[in-house]
Amino acid sequence: MIVRTSVADLLRLPHLRLSLFAGGEGLGRAVSWAHASDLDTARDWMAGDELLMRNGFTLPSNGADQAGLLQGIADAGASGLVIGEDPRTPVLRNELAAAAEACRVPVLVAPYSVSFAAISRAVADANSRADAARVAQVERVYAAVRDALGGTPSESPVVRVARELGCRLHLLDPRTGHPLGPSRPEPAPGLVRAVLDAVRERDGRIPGVVHLPLPGGARALMVEIPAAEPTVLVAVDLPAPASDTSLLHHLATVAALEVARHSMTMEHRRRIGAELLAHMLDARTDEATAKRELADFGLEPSDCVLVAVRRGDWAGQRDLHLTLERHRIPWLLLSRAPLLYALLPDEDNALSAVRGKLGNAAVFGISDPLGTARRTPAAQREAVWALSVAASRPDRSARYGDDHGYTVLRGVDEARRQVERTLGPLLAYDERHGTELVASLEAFLRCRRSWQRTAAALRVHKQTVMYRMQRVEQITGRALAETADLAELWLALQARELLDGPSRQWPAADEPD
Template sequence: MRVTVGDLVRIPHLRLDLFAGGGGLDRPVSWAHASDLDSVRDWLAGGELLIRNGRTLPPLGADQAELLRNLADVGASGLVVGEDPQTPALCDELAAAAEDCGIPLLVAPYSVGFAAISRAVADANSRDDAARVGQVERVYAAVRDALGGVPAESPVARLSRELGCRLLLLDAASAHPVDPSAPEPPPELRAAVRAAVRACAGKIPGVLRLPSADSGTSLAVEVPAEEPTLLVVEGLPSASSDTSLLHHLATVAAVEVARHAMALEHQRRVHGELLAHLLDARTDAPTARHELETAGLDPSTCVLVAAQHGDEPGRRDLHLTLGRRRIPHLLLSREPLLLALLPDDPDVLMTVRNKLGPAVLLGVGNALGVPDRLPTAHKEAMWALNLAATSEDRIARYGDDSAHTVLRSIDEARVVVDRVLGPLLAYDAAHRTDLVGSLDAFLHCRRSWQRTAAALNVHKQTVMYRMQRVEQLTGRTLATTGDLAELWIALQARELLGGPARTEGPGSHFRGASV
């Protein structure tokens, strides 16, 4: 049996005086908690006696009353105000709120330390220690059994049964269960979780309180994990509802989160191999379609996305984010790119972008349609990725209009490259030269012989000789605007098709022997 507020008032050496709220003297006290925070309700689970320095009380009566009503909302047992020379007057509004809420308001003299009150509560509740220890033992027995083998039920499910409450392990952002096989919580609870997380900007306090149709109020605590995770507790007996037990439960939940993360990591590897086989055309069409459908992807409504320059932690944990949100996906890392086959949905793309960070470039291909179109979809995504580098929002779709290219398709780009640059590419391959790179440098240096020579780290006469060879092999003149436009577009087409990208710096364009 827990000590009550009235029991503490009757302890002579504490010298606690009842100021108001006498109707709540029979409230049990689980713990005495000293805090001067105005938002202390975020750190209480219910049953605590709050002790507060008088000098930190709001001076206005309305604010004093609001403080006490907040304590009533979270089920606190009472409020002790420690008097000191700077304590403001305890207003009539405060007394009225104490009477209305049935929350005892006690005054402790300046000479009585808060530690004496906390020790009195602990000593009076010492007979409940065995029950508390038994609860904690059950909590960690569930961990031990989970780590020792495959349990018949999850640790969270087991503790729900043993503690006589409902425990839900939820993704903090989406409020989906971490375990994909677990039933979804009621829609109103999911909405309450998302609203509470948004309200605190993702910074979860000690205890979140969520409205619940079944039990009035649900408690939620953060679970240590790579992805933001909450353990929601419904119907926990009041004798057990202290923050220490809640955080013990969160530790157990972390073990279960890690187990699900391992399962998602295994799935990521398997799906990555599947995507590699599809990209390399190593899987026949019927098998590919079956594998995609098994992974939850409809070829007619999914797209291949190429991502570059994403944050490393985001790349590492993207599969966890997508898995938690029930987004089917295949991921494959091919440095420096991350390739993802995903449903064609703006919200899905935004999820990927947010996870990979603001520096990421995203190129999105057309709808896949059929599995054996993946090699082409890969070229489309790479095309779009190159366009994304010039886009303000760093994301582009294949076929989007672009100011820097008039090319409309991969096939058209390939024709332009073959027709205009074909002789140069053949010459470079046969003679181990880089006339194409030299031409690219020349045009990017605005046809300046001197700047091009500096960029290529060669003599100006060498640049002039190479450009003469370019004119001879392509049949185009660098002094003619139309010919220049053709050569420029062809170089852009080659880069969009996955050719070597231009790199700044001396000698960066020429890698072969002299010509």
Template sequence: MLVSETVANVLNLPHLRLELFAGEGGLQRTVSWAHASDLDSPWDWMAGGELLMRNGRTLPRDGRAQAKLLHGCADAGASGIVIGEDHQTPPLTDELAAAAEERALAVLTVPYSVSFAALARAVADATSGEAPVRVGQIERIYGALRDALGGRTGESPTARLGRDLGCRLLLLDTSTGNPVEPAAPAPEDALRSALLAEVRAHDGRIPGVLHVPLADGTTALAVEVPAEEPTVLLAVRLPGADTSLLHHLATAAAVETAHQGMLREHERRLGGELLARLFDMGIDATAADRELAAAGIDPARAVVMAAQSDDSAGQRDLHLALGRRRIPHLLLRSGELLYALVGDAWPGIEAVRQKLGPDAALGVSAAAGTPGRLPAARREAVWALSLARKAPGRISRYGEETTFTVLRSTEEAQVLVDRVLGPLLAYDAHHGTELTASLETFLQHRRSWQRTAAALSVHKQTVMYRMQRVEQLTGRTLAETADITDLWLAFQARALLSGAPTPASPRSSDASGSAG
């Protein structure tokens, strides 16, 4: 700082009528600005150098609580504390005085008649000489951002600004501590652990400024960066610990993060197109191996996940969450389902569950093994998804023990469909009829001629004729419980194989006859 305004200088301004209560050893601390706060933990919004102004009526009455307030401010690098006196101000305790002397942090009092605005203005006037420096720093921030996004440099704005300001800046994912930019160097383990520990200590909610203690006894500062995924900008050895400058940096980081998000969205779309071709066998084996290797996915370990969720925002940002966790993946939205090919099963499952929420149903295939088996893995994932909707935790892996003992695999399901519905499907395909759909509607409407006719928008006699033809082709009678069960299970299997919602079970009370 060009201007070295101290607590002693502020104390000696006669028009403020300040008095020293305790902490004479802190009078030479440098003041950057005055900051008013009545929060229980004002240090969460400090970067260092602030003169905290506190209304007396909000001061804790307990001596230990007063000392805790002082220790918290000292840890955050505050320059001092000013307590406004009024008729509700509790007595300043010996514990507060002892803490002030121990930490060399001055505690001042100001009369009720002197406004905090006057004190803040006095500090601002005294430190106005550093304004040109701050303006120059802010110009560098947005100049670096403009150059980087304009393609004039291959260096990220965060990296360039850290070099220009003589500090270290890291743009990190809050959940993992990984860099937002995949090519950026990862923080060392100790720094990452310290950041994540502080985030956990605040229950994942980043305050105004997060203080991260470092092994060398110094403190790094982190602020939240607006982004789709939780993000922080971590500053190590920031000059002057200027919170205003820090938040300007966070604004620039938010633009950089949004730019990264657009690049990731482009990658997601390309990945979706690749996964669609892999599912449809629209790519030869050699090209499939090459494309999967480029995506970092080993088919021998990869699994297909099918998810059904109402969380559109979670689905939209899932590729960012997986990317920040360094989980190789491809995503494809098809109809009502979201498919994910993830290179590592359990970390991928955990990330998808966390992003889509506990209400999402997740089905997981067996290991793909080879690119050629991905269509089968997709069917397995859909099969598992149908079971996950009714499973504890709403997640199921293909091949796990289930209550659907008659439908244990996609192969068995296909056999059942071919055996029971095969004649109907073949007849419809050859003649352009809708017997299969009519039968499914008939069963869904509890074999009521009238309700089925209304649903199909045809005459009741048409429904009766179609069901007679169904009985002829399938060799089954719609008045027999056993035949109804076979037909319903076949439709259940067909829905599982296609990924469509499974048809409702006919009620047992209707098993022996149809309603008119």
């Protein structure tokens, strides 16, 4: 058994000249470390068994507030509270004394001439006997790291460390409470509720250490893990002296390694999924093979839609597969500039997760249900068509077949006829002469018929744009000053985008010159 110094041991050290104010029944509490903080939320940075030292002039003068401060650190498992006396220290109230007796947490007073450094040094010296045990525990932690780096471990490092320390460790997504990959088994429902409640109370901002009350009076500690997606490590029943903050953060290092390994696995899976979706879009796979491979990703064609996304947060696109995996949403993702394609279940939570990750600037076009894998190329045209409608909608999303201004072109055949009738001569001219009149016309209309904006978008002189638009009028027989002709040309361009996909990313109408 590891013997630690107690509050009573410190009280007996003559050079510290500590005096007891209240809470004498807690003098037997072990002290692992002495921690100085004047924060009102100091409990959020404590792991338990610490002696909190606070300057007297920062102490609340109100009795209820003094008692609340003590209750907070008692809930965090503090060994005691040391108040450093100075000329501005308020009167220590009866409410503080009553709280100390009720919580059995000693309140000590240090004279102005004794520094907090002297108290910290005394605790460290007194606990030197426990160092060997702590080192042994840290060695177990990093043995798991060494084995994980040396090859593919037979079990996750987190699971191994938990077994060797005789505790429970969970890697969780703090937004959903779902465990991360190999960190299973599933946590108890009470633990998940405690995690979600703690994160919600703090608006998602997790301090150094969060103390989680569990059903039955048990307690757990939660720390944040650095990762692309929010991740926390939750430790339950840590043995002494593993309850100190230093060892907890060593465990967080092992957890970070596991998160990184899991992210690498998911990146490999993303690449395989992108290849599958590319084959489906290009009709390079048969129905039976596609259905079998989709099943490996948890996708059923009859329940899926294809989503085309323009813009959105770049970092969000990069890590979107991690977000979907954390929410347990099956997916295939493929980036084909300027669009991102996602094959997802036709469920609100899937689309909401994508929207939340990519941000409000992203524009979404959603196909009809896929039905069969061989319908993927048609679903791509539907999604791109819906995307052209979505940009003008308040929520920046649209489904193929929704009621909109282009009802005459809901079908592919109607779109093809519109392109041939209106743009056919212009497309033929471009092909014969190697010109870009169709692209220039599209840029001109998307740029609000601004010569300056169009020239910037095409990277040509304004006079060149004017000349090209004159040629467009001559070849198509339509006048850009006529509203009816403009509408017909724009409709034909939208139909062409439906058939072939967008040729490039043009400036949005709301972007400045």
